[in-house]
Amino acid sequence: MRKKEKGRVSPLPVVVTVLAYFFILLPLVVVILASFSPTPVLKFPPEEISFKWYANIFSTSGKFVSGFVNSIVIALVATVIDIFLGVTACLSVSKYNFKLKNVLVNFFTSPMFIPSITFAFVLLQLFSGIKGMPAWSKILIGHIVIILPYIVRNTLAILSSFDWTLEDAAASLGAGPVTTFFKVTLPVIKPGVMAGALLAFLYSFDEAVVSSFLTNAKFSTLPVRILNYMEFSFDPTIAAISTILILGSLALMLIMERVVGLDMFLKT
Protein backbone atom coordinates (compact mmCIF):
# COMPACT_ATOMS: atom_id res chain seq x y z
CA MET A 1 0.00 0.00 0.00
CA ARG A 2 1.19 3.49 -0.80
CA LYS A 3 2.24 5.63 2.08
CA LYS A 4 0.24 8.77 2.63
CA GLU A 5 1.99 11.83 1.39
CA LYS A 6 2.55 14.45 3.97
CA GLY A 7 1.89 18.06 3.25
CA ARG A 8 -0.90 20.55 2.99
CA VAL A 9 -4.22 19.41 1.64
CA SER A 10 -5.92 21.98 -0.50
CA PRO A 11 -8.86 23.38 1.51
CA LEU A 12 -11.45 23.48 -1.29
CA PRO A 13 -11.97 19.69 -1.66
CA VAL A 14 -12.17 19.37 2.12
CA VAL A 15 -14.86 22.04 2.37
CA VAL A 16 -16.85 20.54 -0.52
CA THR A 17 -16.64 17.03 0.97
CA VAL A 18 -17.66 18.19 4.42
CA LEU A 19 -20.61 20.15 3.01
CA ALA A 20 -21.71 17.23 0.85
CA TYR A 21 -21.69 14.84 3.78
CA PHE A 22 -23.41 17.46 5.94
CA PHE A 23 -26.31 17.83 3.52
CA ILE A 24 -26.64 14.07 3.01
CA LEU A 25 -26.45 13.13 6.68
CA LEU A 26 -28.32 16.05 8.26
CA PRO A 27 -31.79 14.77 7.25
CA LEU A 28 -30.94 11.42 8.83
CA VAL A 29 -30.11 13.16 12.08
CA VAL A 30 -33.41 15.07 11.92
CA VAL A 31 -35.30 11.83 11.32
CA ILE A 32 -33.60 10.12 14.26
CA LEU A 33 -34.26 13.09 16.54
CA ALA A 34 -37.89 13.27 15.41
CA SER A 35 -38.43 9.62 16.26
CA PHE A 36 -37.71 10.37 19.90
CA SER A 37 -39.85 13.50 20.00
CA PRO A 38 -42.81 13.42 22.41
CA THR A 39 -44.90 15.66 20.13
CA PRO A 40 -46.07 14.96 16.59
CA VAL A 41 -44.35 18.14 15.46
CA LEU A 42 -40.60 18.14 15.83
CA LYS A 43 -39.21 20.74 18.16
CA PHE A 44 -35.56 21.58 18.12
CA PRO A 45 -33.78 21.10 20.38
CA PRO A 46 -36.01 18.29 21.74
CA GLU A 47 -37.29 18.91 25.26
CA GLU A 48 -37.56 15.30 26.37
CA ILE A 49 -37.11 11.79 24.97
CA SER A 50 -40.10 9.59 24.27
CA PHE A 51 -40.47 6.08 22.87
CA LYS A 52 -44.14 6.35 22.14
CA TRP A 53 -43.70 6.41 18.34
CA TYR A 54 -41.73 3.19 18.58
CA ALA A 55 -44.59 1.68 20.54
CA ASN A 56 -46.95 3.08 17.95
CA ILE A 57 -45.26 0.99 15.20
CA PHE A 58 -46.75 -2.12 16.76
CA SER A 59 -50.08 -0.70 17.86
CA THR A 60 -51.39 1.30 14.90
CA SER A 61 -53.56 -0.01 12.14
CA GLY A 62 -50.63 0.57 9.78
CA LYS A 63 -49.72 -3.17 9.88
CA PHE A 64 -46.04 -2.31 9.79
CA VAL A 65 -44.91 -5.58 11.32
CA SER A 66 -46.60 -7.77 8.73
CA GLY A 67 -45.38 -5.37 6.04
CA PHE A 68 -41.85 -5.73 7.36
CA VAL A 69 -42.08 -9.52 7.36
CA ASN A 70 -43.51 -9.48 3.82
CA SER A 71 -40.72 -7.19 2.62
CA ILE A 72 -38.06 -9.40 4.16
CA VAL A 73 -39.55 -12.56 2.67
CA ILE A 74 -40.00 -11.04 -0.79
CA ALA A 75 -36.48 -9.58 -0.74
CA LEU A 76 -34.94 -12.85 0.44
CA VAL A 77 -36.78 -15.09 -2.01
CA ALA A 78 -36.17 -12.72 -4.93
CA THR A 79 -32.48 -12.43 -4.06
CA VAL A 80 -31.98 -16.18 -3.74
CA ILE A 81 -33.73 -16.84 -7.07
CA ASP A 82 -31.69 -14.07 -8.71
CA ILE A 83 -28.41 -15.40 -7.36
CA PHE A 84 -29.20 -18.61 -9.19
CA LEU A 85 -30.39 -16.88 -12.38
CA GLY A 86 -27.74 -14.17 -12.32
CA VAL A 87 -24.74 -16.38 -11.62
CA THR A 88 -25.64 -18.96 -14.27
CA ALA A 89 -26.31 -16.20 -16.81
CA CYS A 90 -23.03 -14.48 -15.99
CA LEU A 91 -21.08 -17.72 -16.24
CA SER A 92 -22.38 -18.39 -19.72
CA VAL A 93 -21.60 -14.92 -21.06
CA SER A 94 -18.21 -14.76 -19.36
CA LYS A 95 -16.99 -18.20 -20.25
CA TYR A 96 -18.15 -18.55 -23.82
CA ASN A 97 -17.89 -16.35 -26.84
CA PHE A 98 -20.95 -16.24 -29.01
CA LYS A 99 -22.92 -13.90 -31.19
CA LEU A 100 -25.28 -11.50 -29.42
CA LYS A 101 -23.31 -11.92 -26.20
CA ASN A 102 -23.33 -8.20 -25.50
CA VAL A 103 -26.99 -7.97 -26.39
CA LEU A 104 -27.66 -10.58 -23.74
CA VAL A 105 -25.63 -8.74 -21.11
CA ASN A 106 -27.50 -5.53 -21.87
CA PHE A 107 -30.76 -7.41 -21.68
CA PHE A 108 -29.92 -8.78 -18.22
CA THR A 109 -29.07 -5.31 -16.94
CA SER A 110 -31.82 -3.43 -18.80
CA PRO A 111 -34.24 -3.24 -15.81
CA MET A 112 -31.77 -0.78 -14.33
CA PHE A 113 -32.32 1.67 -17.16
CA ILE A 114 -36.10 1.42 -17.45
CA PRO A 115 -38.06 3.81 -15.19
CA SER A 116 -39.63 1.66 -12.52
CA ILE A 117 -42.98 3.40 -12.90
CA THR A 118 -43.08 2.35 -16.56
CA PHE A 119 -42.15 -1.17 -15.64
CA ALA A 120 -44.72 -1.21 -12.83
CA PHE A 121 -47.44 -0.08 -15.21
CA VAL A 122 -46.53 -2.73 -17.77
CA LEU A 123 -46.56 -5.45 -15.10
CA LEU A 124 -49.94 -4.24 -13.82
CA GLN A 125 -51.39 -4.46 -17.33
CA LEU A 126 -49.85 -7.87 -17.92
CA PHE A 127 -50.98 -9.37 -14.63
CA SER A 128 -54.48 -7.94 -14.91
CA GLY A 129 -55.00 -10.37 -17.75
CA ILE A 130 -54.19 -13.35 -15.52
CA LYS A 131 -56.95 -14.35 -13.15
CA GLY A 132 -56.35 -15.52 -9.61
CA MET A 133 -52.76 -14.39 -9.20
CA PRO A 134 -52.06 -13.52 -5.55
CA ALA A 135 -50.48 -10.14 -4.92
CA TRP A 136 -47.37 -11.65 -3.35
CA SER A 137 -46.52 -13.54 -6.53
CA LYS A 138 -46.93 -10.41 -8.65
CA ILE A 139 -44.65 -8.40 -6.37
CA LEU A 140 -42.14 -11.24 -6.22
CA ILE A 141 -41.95 -11.54 -10.01
CA GLY A 142 -41.59 -7.76 -10.31
CA HIS A 143 -38.77 -7.72 -7.80
CA ILE A 144 -37.01 -10.69 -9.37
CA VAL A 145 -36.78 -8.69 -12.59
CA ILE A 146 -35.77 -5.31 -11.19
CA ILE A 147 -33.06 -6.48 -8.80
CA LEU A 148 -31.37 -8.89 -11.24
CA PRO A 149 -29.03 -6.20 -12.69
CA TYR A 150 -27.35 -5.67 -9.33
CA ILE A 151 -26.34 -9.32 -9.08
CA VAL A 152 -25.44 -9.55 -12.77
CA ARG A 153 -23.22 -6.47 -12.72
CA ASN A 154 -21.32 -7.48 -9.61
CA THR A 155 -20.93 -11.08 -10.71
CA LEU A 156 -19.72 -10.05 -14.18
CA ALA A 157 -17.22 -7.70 -12.57
CA ILE A 158 -15.66 -10.44 -10.48
CA LEU A 159 -15.80 -12.96 -13.31
CA SER A 160 -13.85 -10.58 -15.54
CA SER A 161 -10.86 -11.19 -13.29
CA PHE A 162 -11.56 -14.90 -12.79
CA ASP A 163 -8.78 -17.20 -13.94
CA TRP A 164 -10.50 -19.86 -16.05
CA THR A 165 -7.47 -22.13 -15.91
CA LEU A 166 -8.62 -22.86 -12.34
CA GLU A 167 -11.47 -24.82 -13.90
CA ASP A 168 -9.04 -26.70 -16.15
CA ALA A 169 -6.91 -27.41 -13.10
CA ALA A 170 -9.89 -28.76 -11.18
CA ALA A 171 -10.86 -30.96 -14.13
CA SER A 172 -7.34 -32.35 -14.45
CA LEU A 173 -7.48 -33.25 -10.76
CA GLY A 174 -10.61 -35.30 -11.30
CA ALA A 175 -13.43 -32.84 -10.63
CA GLY A 176 -16.45 -33.00 -12.93
CA PRO A 177 -18.17 -29.78 -14.07
CA VAL A 178 -20.62 -29.66 -11.14
CA THR A 179 -17.96 -30.32 -8.50
CA THR A 180 -15.69 -27.77 -10.15
CA PHE A 181 -18.42 -25.15 -9.96
CA PHE A 182 -19.22 -25.68 -6.30
CA LYS A 183 -15.69 -26.30 -5.03
CA VAL A 184 -13.70 -23.87 -7.14
CA THR A 185 -15.63 -21.35 -9.24
CA LEU A 186 -18.32 -20.39 -6.75
CA PRO A 187 -16.04 -19.97 -3.72
CA VAL A 188 -13.69 -17.76 -5.74
CA ILE A 189 -16.42 -15.48 -7.11
CA LYS A 190 -18.46 -15.49 -3.90
CA PRO A 191 -17.42 -12.02 -2.68
CA GLY A 192 -18.73 -10.43 -5.89
CA VAL A 193 -21.93 -12.45 -5.84
CA MET A 194 -22.53 -11.62 -2.17
CA ALA A 195 -21.93 -7.92 -2.74
CA GLY A 196 -24.43 -7.96 -5.59
CA ALA A 197 -26.88 -9.97 -3.53
CA LEU A 198 -26.70 -7.47 -0.68
CA LEU A 199 -27.39 -4.55 -3.00
CA ALA A 200 -30.21 -6.49 -4.63
CA PHE A 201 -31.70 -7.39 -1.27
CA LEU A 202 -31.62 -3.80 -0.05
CA TYR A 203 -33.11 -2.54 -3.31
CA SER A 204 -35.97 -5.02 -3.10
CA PHE A 205 -36.58 -4.24 0.55
CA ASP A 206 -36.70 -0.53 -0.23
CA GLU A 207 -38.73 -0.80 -3.43
CA ALA A 208 -42.03 1.13 -3.39
CA VAL A 209 -43.12 1.88 -6.94
CA VAL A 210 -43.57 -1.61 -8.40
CA SER A 211 -44.89 -2.93 -5.09
CA SER A 212 -47.52 -0.21 -4.72
CA PHE A 213 -48.82 -0.89 -8.23
CA LEU A 214 -49.16 -4.63 -7.62
CA THR A 215 -50.24 -4.66 -3.99
CA ASN A 216 -53.70 -5.35 -2.59
CA ALA A 217 -55.39 -5.09 0.80
CA LYS A 218 -54.25 -8.52 1.87
CA PHE A 219 -50.59 -8.42 0.94
CA SER A 220 -48.32 -5.44 1.03
CA THR A 221 -44.70 -4.57 1.70
CA LEU A 222 -43.31 -2.17 4.27
CA PRO A 223 -42.58 0.76 1.93
CA VAL A 224 -46.18 0.57 0.63
CA ARG A 225 -47.56 0.43 4.16
CA ILE A 226 -45.49 3.49 5.02
CA LEU A 227 -46.77 5.36 1.97
CA ASN A 228 -50.34 4.46 2.84
CA TYR A 229 -49.90 5.49 6.45
CA MET A 230 -48.47 8.85 5.45
CA GLU A 231 -51.52 9.63 3.36
CA PHE A 232 -53.63 9.89 6.47
CA SER A 233 -51.34 10.66 9.36
CA PHE A 234 -48.06 12.48 9.35
CA ASP A 235 -46.57 11.70 12.74
CA PRO A 236 -43.10 10.53 13.82
CA THR A 237 -44.06 6.82 13.67
CA ILE A 238 -42.49 6.86 10.22
CA ALA A 239 -39.40 8.46 11.69
CA ALA A 240 -39.23 5.67 14.26
CA ILE A 241 -39.45 3.02 11.53
CA SER A 242 -36.83 4.87 9.52
CA THR A 243 -34.48 4.95 12.48
CA ILE A 244 -34.83 1.20 12.93
CA LEU A 245 -34.20 0.66 9.22
CA ILE A 246 -31.15 2.92 9.23
CA LEU A 247 -29.67 0.95 12.12
CA GLY A 248 -30.65 -2.35 10.47
CA SER A 249 -28.93 -1.40 7.18
CA LEU A 250 -25.89 -0.28 9.08
CA ALA A 251 -25.73 -3.59 10.93
CA LEU A 252 -26.14 -5.52 7.67
CA MET A 253 -23.31 -3.54 6.08
CA LEU A 254 -21.06 -4.20 9.06
CA ILE A 255 -21.80 -7.92 8.89
CA MET A 256 -21.05 -7.97 5.16
CA GLU A 257 -17.85 -6.04 5.77
CA ARG A 258 -16.82 -8.78 8.16
CA VAL A 259 -17.89 -11.61 5.88
CA VAL A 260 -16.77 -10.51 2.40
CA GLY A 261 -15.13 -7.11 2.77
CA LEU A 262 -16.82 -3.92 1.70
CA ASP A 263 -14.20 -3.05 -0.86
CA MET A 264 -16.08 -5.40 -3.20
CA PHE A 265 -18.59 -2.59 -3.72
CA LEU A 266 -15.91 -0.36 -5.10
CA LYS A 267 -15.13 -2.71 -7.96
CA THR A 268 -16.97 -2.15 -11.20
Place this chain on the structure above:
Amino acid sequence: MAYLEIRNLTKKFGDFTAVHDVTLDVERGEMIALLGGSGCGKTTILRMIAGFTAPFSGSIAIDGKSMAGIPAHKRNVGIFFQNYALFPHMTVFDNVAFSLKLQKLPREQISAKVNGMLELVRLTGMEKRFPRELSGGQQQRVALARALVMEPALLLLDEPLSNLDAKLRVEMQVEIKRIQRELGVTTIIVTHDHEEAVSLADRVVVMNAGHIMQIGTPDGVFDYPENPYVADFMGFTNLFDGTVAAVDGETVTVTDTNGNQFRAHDRFHTGFAAGDAVQLAIRPDNILPADGPGENVVTGTIQNVTYKGVVSRIDVEGVLKDALLHINIHNYDSGKAGARMDAKLPADKLLIYKN
Protein backbone atom coordinates in the same frame (compact mmCIF):
# COMPACT_ATOMS: atom_id res chain seq x y z
CA MET B 1 3.84 -50.41 -28.02
CA ALA B 2 4.71 -47.06 -26.52
CA TYR B 3 3.15 -45.79 -23.31
CA LEU B 4 1.76 -42.64 -24.88
CA GLU B 5 0.86 -42.98 -28.52
CA ILE B 6 -0.08 -39.94 -30.56
CA ARG B 7 -1.16 -40.85 -34.07
CA ASN B 8 -1.74 -38.42 -36.94
CA LEU B 9 -3.06 -35.80 -34.56
CA THR B 10 -4.57 -32.77 -36.28
CA LYS B 11 -6.35 -29.76 -34.82
CA LYS B 12 -8.05 -26.99 -36.74
CA PHE B 13 -9.45 -23.70 -35.52
CA GLY B 14 -11.64 -22.57 -38.39
CA ASP B 15 -9.33 -22.41 -41.42
CA PHE B 16 -6.21 -22.40 -39.28
CA THR B 17 -4.46 -25.73 -38.73
CA ALA B 18 -2.79 -25.50 -35.32
CA VAL B 19 -1.50 -29.06 -35.24
CA HIS B 20 -0.73 -30.87 -38.44
CA ASP B 21 -0.59 -34.66 -38.58
CA VAL B 22 1.58 -35.15 -35.51
CA THR B 23 2.71 -38.67 -34.66
CA LEU B 24 4.75 -39.26 -31.51
CA ASP B 25 5.60 -42.13 -29.18
CA VAL B 26 6.58 -41.57 -25.56
CA GLU B 27 7.96 -44.44 -23.52
CA ARG B 28 6.95 -45.15 -19.93
CA GLY B 29 8.90 -42.97 -17.48
CA GLU B 30 10.33 -40.84 -20.25
CA MET B 31 10.55 -37.06 -20.05
CA ILE B 32 9.94 -35.42 -23.38
CA ALA B 33 9.92 -31.74 -24.33
CA LEU B 34 7.73 -30.13 -26.97
CA LEU B 35 9.78 -27.15 -28.06
CA GLY B 36 8.76 -24.31 -30.33
CA GLY B 37 7.85 -20.65 -30.59
CA SER B 38 4.42 -19.30 -29.78
CA GLY B 39 1.76 -20.59 -32.14
CA CYS B 40 3.74 -23.71 -33.07
CA GLY B 41 0.97 -25.96 -31.75
CA LYS B 42 2.73 -27.33 -28.68
CA THR B 43 0.16 -26.02 -26.20
CA THR B 44 -2.69 -27.27 -28.38
CA ILE B 45 -1.19 -30.76 -28.27
CA LEU B 46 -0.95 -30.47 -24.49
CA ARG B 47 -4.60 -29.42 -24.26
CA MET B 48 -5.65 -32.34 -26.45
CA ILE B 49 -3.73 -34.81 -24.30
CA ALA B 50 -5.31 -33.25 -21.19
CA GLY B 51 -8.76 -33.52 -22.73
CA PHE B 52 -9.56 -29.80 -22.68
CA THR B 53 -10.05 -29.73 -26.40
CA ALA B 54 -10.89 -32.49 -28.88
CA PRO B 55 -8.71 -33.37 -31.88
CA PHE B 56 -10.00 -32.73 -35.39
CA SER B 57 -8.58 -36.10 -36.40
CA GLY B 58 -6.04 -38.60 -35.17
CA SER B 59 -5.81 -40.40 -31.87
CA ILE B 60 -4.21 -40.31 -28.44
CA ALA B 61 -3.76 -43.46 -26.35
CA ILE B 62 -2.27 -43.71 -22.87
CA ASP B 63 -1.07 -47.15 -21.82
CA GLY B 64 -2.99 -48.75 -24.67
CA LYS B 65 -6.24 -47.02 -23.77
CA SER B 66 -7.76 -44.65 -26.32
CA MET B 67 -8.56 -41.23 -24.90
CA ALA B 68 -11.24 -40.48 -27.50
CA GLY B 69 -14.40 -39.25 -25.81
CA ILE B 70 -12.96 -39.44 -22.30
CA PRO B 71 -13.49 -36.10 -20.50
CA ALA B 72 -10.57 -34.32 -18.82
CA HIS B 73 -11.61 -35.22 -15.28
CA LYS B 74 -11.52 -38.95 -16.04
CA ARG B 75 -8.09 -39.08 -17.72
CA ASN B 76 -5.85 -39.02 -14.65
CA VAL B 77 -3.47 -36.63 -16.35
CA GLY B 78 -1.69 -34.28 -13.95
CA ILE B 79 -1.06 -30.80 -15.26
CA PHE B 80 1.27 -28.09 -14.13
CA PHE B 81 -0.07 -24.80 -15.45
CA GLN B 82 2.14 -21.93 -16.53
CA ASN B 83 0.39 -19.56 -14.09
CA TYR B 84 0.23 -22.40 -11.49
CA ALA B 85 -3.61 -22.10 -11.27
CA LEU B 86 -3.58 -22.71 -7.53
CA PHE B 87 -6.98 -22.45 -5.87
CA PRO B 88 -6.72 -19.08 -4.10
CA HIS B 89 -9.38 -19.89 -1.49
CA MET B 90 -7.64 -23.06 -0.30
CA THR B 91 -4.58 -23.60 1.85
CA VAL B 92 -1.52 -25.38 0.52
CA PHE B 93 -2.74 -28.58 2.15
CA ASP B 94 -6.22 -28.32 0.62
CA ASN B 95 -4.80 -27.49 -2.79
CA VAL B 96 -2.67 -30.61 -2.78
CA ALA B 97 -5.41 -32.73 -1.18
CA PHE B 98 -8.03 -31.65 -3.75
CA SER B 99 -7.77 -34.72 -5.99
CA LEU B 100 -7.51 -37.12 -3.05
CA LYS B 101 -10.64 -35.72 -1.42
CA LEU B 102 -12.50 -36.22 -4.69
CA GLN B 103 -11.37 -39.84 -4.66
CA LYS B 104 -12.97 -40.05 -1.20
CA LEU B 105 -9.87 -41.55 0.37
CA PRO B 106 -9.83 -41.92 4.17
CA ARG B 107 -8.67 -38.83 6.01
CA GLU B 108 -5.46 -40.36 7.41
CA GLN B 109 -4.45 -41.62 3.99
CA ILE B 110 -5.00 -38.17 2.43
CA SER B 111 -3.00 -36.59 5.19
CA ALA B 112 -0.15 -39.05 4.79
CA LYS B 113 0.01 -38.66 1.00
CA VAL B 114 -0.16 -34.87 1.09
CA ASN B 115 2.53 -34.62 3.74
CA GLY B 116 4.72 -37.06 1.84
CA MET B 117 4.33 -35.01 -1.33
CA LEU B 118 5.00 -31.72 0.46
CA GLU B 119 8.15 -33.25 1.84
CA LEU B 120 9.18 -34.32 -1.65
CA VAL B 121 8.80 -30.77 -2.96
CA ARG B 122 10.37 -29.41 0.24
CA LEU B 123 7.37 -27.46 1.50
CA THR B 124 6.87 -29.09 4.89
CA GLY B 125 5.52 -26.56 7.37
CA MET B 126 3.68 -24.53 4.73
CA GLU B 127 0.45 -26.59 4.89
CA LYS B 128 -1.70 -23.87 6.40
CA ARG B 129 -0.52 -21.03 4.17
CA PHE B 130 -2.63 -19.65 1.35
CA PRO B 131 -1.12 -19.39 -2.16
CA ARG B 132 -0.96 -15.57 -1.95
CA GLU B 133 1.31 -15.93 1.09
CA LEU B 134 3.90 -17.91 -0.86
CA SER B 135 6.75 -16.85 -3.11
CA GLY B 136 6.68 -17.69 -6.81
CA GLY B 137 9.00 -20.64 -6.35
CA GLN B 138 6.93 -22.01 -3.47
CA GLN B 139 3.70 -21.64 -5.43
CA GLN B 140 5.33 -23.58 -8.22
CA ARG B 141 6.21 -26.43 -5.87
CA VAL B 142 2.63 -26.53 -4.63
CA ALA B 143 1.40 -26.73 -8.21
CA LEU B 144 3.81 -29.58 -8.89
CA ALA B 145 2.81 -31.40 -5.70
CA ARG B 146 -0.87 -31.01 -6.52
CA ALA B 147 -0.39 -32.50 -9.98
CA LEU B 148 1.74 -35.39 -8.70
CA VAL B 149 -0.13 -36.44 -5.55
CA MET B 150 -2.85 -38.24 -7.51
CA GLU B 151 -0.19 -40.44 -9.11
CA PRO B 152 -1.11 -39.38 -12.63
CA ALA B 153 -0.75 -41.66 -15.62
CA LEU B 154 0.94 -38.76 -17.32
CA LEU B 155 2.36 -35.43 -16.16
CA LEU B 156 2.11 -32.37 -18.38
CA LEU B 157 4.25 -29.33 -17.60
CA ASP B 158 3.35 -26.08 -19.35
CA GLU B 159 6.34 -23.69 -19.45
CA PRO B 160 7.41 -24.84 -15.97
CA LEU B 161 10.30 -22.42 -15.51
CA SER B 162 9.24 -19.37 -17.48
CA ASN B 163 7.98 -17.33 -14.52
CA LEU B 164 11.07 -17.72 -12.38
CA ASP B 165 14.20 -15.64 -12.06
CA ALA B 166 17.50 -17.06 -13.27
CA LYS B 167 18.72 -18.46 -9.95
CA LEU B 168 15.42 -20.15 -9.12
CA ARG B 169 15.21 -21.58 -12.64
CA VAL B 170 18.35 -23.62 -12.19
CA GLU B 171 17.18 -24.77 -8.76
CA MET B 172 13.73 -25.82 -10.00
CA GLN B 173 15.21 -27.48 -13.06
CA VAL B 174 17.18 -29.78 -10.77
CA GLU B 175 14.14 -30.28 -8.51
CA ILE B 176 11.76 -31.18 -11.34
CA LYS B 177 14.23 -33.65 -12.75
CA ARG B 178 14.87 -35.20 -9.32
CA ILE B 179 11.16 -35.56 -8.53
CA GLN B 180 10.38 -36.95 -11.97
CA ARG B 181 13.15 -39.53 -11.63
CA GLU B 182 12.05 -40.43 -8.12
CA LEU B 183 8.43 -41.03 -9.13
CA GLY B 184 9.18 -42.33 -12.61
CA VAL B 185 6.18 -40.53 -14.03
CA THR B 186 5.96 -40.14 -17.80
CA THR B 187 6.26 -36.40 -18.43
CA ILE B 188 5.69 -34.00 -21.28
CA ILE B 189 7.09 -30.49 -21.03
CA VAL B 190 5.90 -27.70 -23.25
CA THR B 191 8.37 -24.86 -23.62
CA HIS B 192 9.66 -22.15 -25.93
CA ASP B 193 13.06 -22.10 -24.25
CA HIS B 194 15.57 -24.47 -25.85
CA GLU B 195 17.82 -24.44 -22.80
CA GLU B 196 14.90 -25.52 -20.60
CA ALA B 197 14.07 -28.29 -23.07
CA VAL B 198 17.55 -29.72 -23.47
CA SER B 199 18.34 -29.55 -19.77
CA LEU B 200 15.17 -31.29 -18.58
CA ALA B 201 14.10 -33.74 -21.25
CA ASP B 202 15.31 -37.16 -22.34
CA ARG B 203 14.11 -36.36 -25.83
CA VAL B 204 13.24 -33.08 -27.50
CA VAL B 205 10.54 -32.57 -30.13
CA VAL B 206 11.04 -29.33 -32.06
CA MET B 207 7.85 -27.97 -33.58
CA ASN B 208 6.99 -25.25 -36.04
CA ALA B 209 3.61 -24.19 -37.42
CA GLY B 210 1.92 -27.38 -36.23
CA HIS B 211 4.57 -29.70 -37.70
CA ILE B 212 7.27 -31.73 -35.97
CA MET B 213 10.61 -30.48 -37.31
CA GLN B 214 12.91 -32.85 -35.45
CA ILE B 215 12.82 -35.43 -32.69
CA GLY B 216 16.05 -36.27 -30.96
CA THR B 217 18.16 -36.40 -27.84
CA PRO B 218 18.91 -33.01 -26.25
CA ASP B 219 22.52 -32.98 -27.46
CA GLY B 220 21.54 -34.30 -30.87
CA VAL B 221 18.98 -31.56 -31.39
CA PHE B 222 21.18 -28.92 -29.82
CA ASP B 223 24.41 -29.73 -31.65
CA TYR B 224 23.18 -31.20 -34.90
CA PRO B 225 19.82 -29.74 -35.95
CA GLU B 226 18.58 -31.55 -39.01
CA ASN B 227 17.16 -28.55 -40.86
CA PRO B 228 17.68 -24.79 -41.04
CA TYR B 229 14.55 -24.06 -38.99
CA VAL B 230 15.71 -26.10 -36.01
CA ALA B 231 19.25 -24.73 -36.45
CA ASP B 232 17.97 -21.18 -36.26
CA PHE B 233 15.78 -22.01 -33.26
CA MET B 234 18.68 -23.67 -31.46
CA GLY B 235 20.87 -20.62 -31.74
CA PHE B 236 22.77 -21.22 -35.00
CA THR B 237 22.65 -17.52 -35.74
CA ASN B 238 25.06 -17.88 -38.68
CA LEU B 239 22.93 -19.22 -41.53
CA PHE B 240 23.99 -18.49 -45.09
CA ASP B 241 23.53 -19.68 -48.66
CA GLY B 242 26.03 -21.41 -50.91
CA THR B 243 26.50 -23.75 -53.86
CA VAL B 244 28.16 -27.15 -53.84
CA ALA B 245 31.45 -26.97 -55.76
CA ALA B 246 32.64 -30.56 -55.31
CA VAL B 247 31.76 -33.72 -53.43
CA ASP B 248 34.32 -36.20 -52.14
CA GLY B 249 32.61 -39.01 -50.22
CA GLU B 250 31.02 -37.31 -47.24
CA THR B 251 33.12 -34.18 -47.53
CA VAL B 252 31.36 -31.42 -49.40
CA THR B 253 33.08 -28.32 -50.71
CA VAL B 254 30.81 -25.30 -50.85
CA THR B 255 31.26 -21.84 -52.29
CA ASP B 256 29.12 -19.30 -50.47
CA THR B 257 27.48 -16.28 -52.12
CA ASN B 258 30.44 -14.13 -51.13
CA GLY B 259 32.97 -16.44 -52.79
CA ASN B 260 34.33 -18.11 -49.64
CA GLN B 261 35.22 -21.81 -49.88
CA PHE B 262 34.16 -24.11 -47.08
CA ARG B 263 34.48 -27.80 -46.48
CA ALA B 264 31.60 -29.38 -44.59
CA HIS B 265 30.73 -32.88 -43.48
CA ASP B 266 27.52 -34.44 -44.84
CA ARG B 267 26.48 -35.50 -41.36
CA PHE B 268 22.89 -36.38 -42.20
CA HIS B 269 23.87 -38.36 -45.33
CA THR B 270 21.76 -36.06 -47.45
CA GLY B 271 23.77 -36.87 -50.57
CA PHE B 272 24.92 -33.76 -52.40
CA ALA B 273 25.96 -33.19 -55.98
CA ALA B 274 27.98 -30.37 -57.49
CA GLY B 275 25.78 -27.38 -58.30
CA ASP B 276 23.26 -28.03 -55.47
CA ALA B 277 22.00 -24.90 -53.72
CA VAL B 278 22.65 -25.35 -50.00
CA GLN B 279 22.44 -23.57 -46.67
CA LEU B 280 25.28 -23.59 -44.18
CA ALA B 281 24.84 -23.13 -40.44
CA ILE B 282 27.22 -22.72 -37.54
CA ARG B 283 26.78 -21.72 -33.93
CA PRO B 284 28.71 -18.56 -32.89
CA ASP B 285 30.38 -20.59 -30.11
CA ASN B 286 31.87 -23.05 -32.60
CA ILE B 287 33.82 -20.50 -34.62
CA LEU B 288 37.45 -20.25 -33.54
CA PRO B 289 39.89 -17.38 -33.91
CA ALA B 290 42.66 -18.37 -36.37
CA ASP B 291 46.18 -17.21 -37.14
CA GLY B 292 46.50 -16.65 -40.85
CA PRO B 293 44.92 -18.51 -43.77
CA GLY B 294 44.02 -22.19 -43.77
CA GLU B 295 41.14 -24.54 -44.46
CA ASN B 296 37.71 -22.96 -43.69
CA VAL B 297 39.39 -19.79 -42.49
CA VAL B 298 37.79 -16.48 -43.43
CA THR B 299 38.90 -12.91 -42.88
CA GLY B 300 36.81 -9.87 -42.04
CA THR B 301 36.68 -6.63 -40.10
CA ILE B 302 35.37 -6.57 -36.56
CA GLN B 303 32.38 -4.22 -36.51
CA ASN B 304 31.67 -4.34 -32.84
CA VAL B 305 32.19 -6.37 -29.69
CA THR B 306 29.35 -6.95 -27.22
CA TYR B 307 30.01 -8.11 -23.69
CA LYS B 308 27.48 -10.80 -22.75
CA GLY B 309 28.83 -12.12 -19.47
CA VAL B 310 30.38 -15.53 -19.92
CA VAL B 311 31.11 -14.86 -23.57
CA SER B 312 31.56 -11.81 -25.74
CA ARG B 313 30.00 -11.61 -29.17
CA ILE B 314 32.03 -10.33 -32.07
CA ASP B 315 30.22 -9.19 -35.20
CA VAL B 316 32.46 -9.57 -38.23
CA GLU B 317 31.82 -7.64 -41.41
CA GLY B 318 32.88 -8.61 -44.92
CA VAL B 319 32.75 -12.40 -44.62
CA LEU B 320 29.13 -13.11 -45.48
CA LYS B 321 27.34 -11.37 -48.28
CA ASP B 322 24.52 -9.48 -46.58
CA ALA B 323 25.02 -10.43 -42.97
CA LEU B 324 27.45 -10.22 -40.12
CA LEU B 325 29.30 -13.31 -38.95
CA HIS B 326 28.66 -13.80 -35.25
CA ILE B 327 31.44 -15.28 -33.13
CA ASN B 328 31.39 -15.92 -29.40
CA ILE B 329 34.71 -15.75 -27.62
CA HIS B 330 35.62 -15.99 -23.96
CA ASN B 331 37.88 -12.98 -23.52
CA TYR B 332 36.36 -9.56 -23.87
CA ASP B 333 38.34 -6.81 -25.54
CA SER B 334 36.33 -3.83 -26.71
CA GLY B 335 39.41 -2.29 -28.34
CA LYS B 336 39.29 -4.86 -31.12
CA ALA B 337 36.60 -3.02 -33.05
CA GLY B 338 37.85 -2.03 -36.49
CA ALA B 339 40.65 -4.64 -36.52
CA ARG B 340 41.00 -7.46 -39.08
CA MET B 341 40.24 -10.95 -37.84
CA ASP B 342 40.79 -14.46 -39.11
CA ALA B 343 38.22 -17.02 -38.05
CA LYS B 344 37.97 -20.75 -38.60
CA LEU B 345 34.65 -22.47 -39.21
CA PRO B 346 35.58 -26.11 -38.34
CA ALA B 347 34.31 -28.54 -40.96
CA ASP B 348 32.81 -30.89 -38.35
CA LYS B 349 30.79 -28.07 -36.78
CA LEU B 350 29.62 -26.54 -40.05
CA LEU B 351 26.24 -28.02 -40.90
CA ILE B 352 25.03 -28.23 -44.46
CA TYR B 353 21.44 -28.44 -45.67
CA LYS B 354 20.06 -28.89 -49.17
CA ASN B 355 17.87 -25.95 -50.19
